[in-house]
Amino acid sequence: MALAQVVYRISTDADFAAQMRNDPEGALNARGWWLSKEELSFLVAGLFRKSLGEETTSLTVAKAIRWWH
Numbered sequence: 001m002a003l004a005q006v007v008y009r010i011s012t013d014a015d016f017a018a019q020m021r022n023d024p025e026g027a028l029n030a031r032g033w034w035l036s037k038e039e040l041s042f043l044v045a046g047l048f049r050k051s052l053g054e055e056t057t058s059l060t061v062a063k064a065i066r067w068w069h
Contacts, residue, residue, distance in 0.1 A: 001041045010043075 019027035
């Protein structure tokens with residue numbers, strides 16, 4: 001599974017996004033997907049940070065998609 005595909009799925013599927021926040025590896029494994037350690041670290045560190053108490057997931061997802069392409 002490509003990182004961009006996982007990022008897209010996070011941005012379009014609220015249930016998957018919630019699973020990724022709680023258990024990223026479990027959410028990926030449940031679908032038979034895998035990411036490298038570096039890709040998973042990118043998601044965990046970047047996609048789910050909080051800014052001023054609000055999640056910045058959608059903005060970060062957009063940046064990630066631009067970065068990947």
